[in-house]
Amino acid sequence: MSLFMPSVRFTRNIQRHVECPTRDVDGATLGEVLHAYFSTNERARGYVLDDEGKLRKHMAAFIDGQQIDDREKLTDAVPEGAVVDIVQSLSGG
Amino acid sequence: MARCYVSTRKGLFTLERGGGGWAMARASFVGDNVTLAMPDPRNGDLFAALNHGHFGIKLHRSRDGGATWTEIAAPKYPEKPEGYKPKMPVEGVPVVDWSLKLIWALEPGGTNEPGVIWCGTLPGGLFKSDDSGQSWAINRPLWDDPRREQWFGGGADQPGIHSICVDPRDAKHVKIGVSCGGVWTTKDGGQTWDLTAKGMRANFMPPEKQYEQNVQDPHMVAQCKANPEVLWVQHHNGIFKSEDGAATWREITDVQPSTFGFAVAVHPKNPDIAWFVPGTSDEKRCPTDGRVVVTRTRDGGKNFETITRGLPQQHAYDLVYRHALDVDDQGRTLIFGSTTGSLWVSEDSGDSWQALSSHLPPVYAVKFEKARH
Numbered sequence: 001m002s003l004f005m006p007s008v009r010f011t012r013n014i015q016r017h018v019e020c021p022t023r024d025v026d027g028a029t030l031g032e033v034l035h036a037y038f039s040t041n042e043r044a045r046g047y048v049l050d051d052e053g054k055l056r057k058h059m060a061a062f063i064d065g066q067q068i069d070d071r072e073k074l075t076d077a078v079p080e081g082a083v084v085d086i087v088q089s090l091s092g093g
Numbered sequence: 094m095a096r097c098y099v100s101t102r103k104g105l106f107t108l109e110r111g112g113g114g115w116a117m118a119r120a121s122f123v124g125d126n127v128t129l130a131m132p133d134p135r136n137g138d139l140f141a142a143l144n145h146g147h148f149g150i151k152l153h154r155s156r157d158g159g160a161t162w163t164e165i166a167a168p169k170y171p172e173k174p175e176g177y178k179p180k181m182p183v184e185g186v187p188v189v190d191w192s193l194k195l196i197w198a199l200e201p202g203g204t205n206e207p208g209v210i211w212c213g214t215l216p217g218g219l220f221k222s223d224d225s226g227q228s229w230a231i232n233r234p235l236w237d238d239p240r241r242e243q244w245f246g247g248g249a250d251q252p253g254i255h256s257i258c259v260d261p262r263d264a265k266h267v268k269i270g271v272s273c274g275g276v277w278t279t280k281d282g283g284q285t286w287d288l289t290a291k292g293m294r295a296n297f298m299p300p301e302k303q304y305e306q307n308v309q310d311p312h313m314v315a316q317c318k319a320n321p322e323v324l325w326v327q328h329h330n331g332i333f334k335s336e337d338g339a340a341t342w343r344e345i346t347d348v349q350p351s352t353f354g355f356a357v358a359v360h361p362k363n364p365d366i367a368w369f370v371p372g373t374s375d376e377k378r379c380p381t382d383g384r385v386v387v388t389r390t391r392d393g394g395k396n397f398e399t400i401t402r403g404l405p406q407q408h409a410y411d412l413v414y415r416h417a418l419d420v421d422d423q424g425r426t427l428i429f430g431s432t433t434g435s436l437w438v439s440e441d442s443g444d445s446w447q448a449l450s451s452h453l454p455p456v457y458a459v460k461f462e463k464a465r466h
Contacts, residue, residue, distance in 0.1 A: 013147070014148060017145065017148060017151075018164075043164065046149055046151075046167065047145070047148040047149060048148075050149065050190065050192040050193075051169050051170045051190075051191060051192035051193055052170075052172075052173070052190060052191060052192050054190075054192075056147060056148065056149060058146060058147040059147060059148075088147040088148075089147070
């Protein structure tokens with residue numbers, strides 16, 4: 001476990017369905033960080049990832065403000081102390 | 094008290110029949126996209142399927158008639174085999190993602206199978222729960238059938254299972270309707286499946302393929318409870334009926350103003366009585382000449398009445414989706430809802446209709462709470 005764990009923040013819109021407080025979790029890739037977060041909040045996993053473990057089509061993830069590259073295997077590196085934001089794309093209706 | 098659940102683009106609404114008639118008793122999930130609701134007559138459980146868009150497809154269950162809800166497991170697709178490459182369907186795009194896109198059918202198992210629920214999904218999945226929705230398993234024999242990969246989307250990009258008919262005489266005997274993939278039957282609880290759409294015709298296909306069973310687009314399959322050998326189908330290009338448990342189908346053509354539509358309901362006690370709410374045609378999905386009508390046969394399809402009493406007869410553009418018409422277990426009360434948020438009830442087997450609302454969100458499904466058994 002690193003001294004400066006990454007922090008994960010979630011969009012306000014998801015909180016209406018499943019509570020996702022900001023938390024510091026361990027991990028060196030986006031997949032590891034999300035897995036660590038969801039291991040104590042299993043219900044939230046299905047709101048962010050699809051059945052195949054990919055980032056849902058209309059969700060977006062940023063690491064220190066940078067859009068990620070790998071939405072399927074979530075291999076983007078997460079530096080120590082980074083902030084991961086899970087947000088939704090905008091849409092209407 | 095009689096109840097009916099109305100699933101809409103912006104919430105689930107519970108109607109109750111009191112002394113003064115039908116009235117809205119409760120609004121649940123207001124603002125959320127509720128695509129389907131299913132009251133389980135065996136134990137009173139109530140299920141609601143939600144499509145949160147960004148956040149995926151969820152399933153909730155209430156054990157107090159809709160006062161409180163708990164999120165339960167949603168069906169989850171199996172892992173794809175290593176190196177899997179989908180085959181091309183008859184038309185359209187293959188199912189690349191094995192991931193839930195829509196819950197399109199929910200049906201309780203037999204009275205002798207407490208806890209069994211069947212669930213049809215997009216893309217092309219049939220799931221079963223043995224524990225009232227706590228967990229789900231995909232039906233592998235159907236999913237792994239090479240003919241399943243030939244299914245294609247009709248309206249939606251991907252194929253889906255929208256109709257599930259559990260035979261009241263034998264719960265292992267189940268039929269499903271697939272858009273687009275015909276009608277399928279199992280007689281052993283889902284271990285083996287037969288494609289049972291012989292006689293259906295798909296005029297949207299090239300001439301040499303029009304009678305292929307696996308390309309058919311039955312919009313909705315309805316089975317008569319008292320005589321399960323009789324099934325009615327509102328198909329993409331017409332009305333079809335089977336009198337031999339789906340072994341063969343016969344097309345019914347002479348119905349005014351149209352045989353196009355999505356919804357069908359059959360009388361639970363009399364297989365000769367069925368109701369439809371037609372649109373104009375595939376390319377014009379609204380009522381003919383702006384007049385909302387219900388078509389009804391009372392003689393097994395030989396003749397049809399076009400019922401207008403109580404329904405708007407000018408500049409009405411309501412389309413009624415496949416799950417948005419239901420009949421109660423007496424065959425007397427019917428309710429249907431439309432894409433423009435209108436809701437109508439009949440308490441005389443469809444002779445006349447009364448508007449319950451004309452400003453609901455788009456209606457996806459209506460479902461009566463059936464008597465517990």
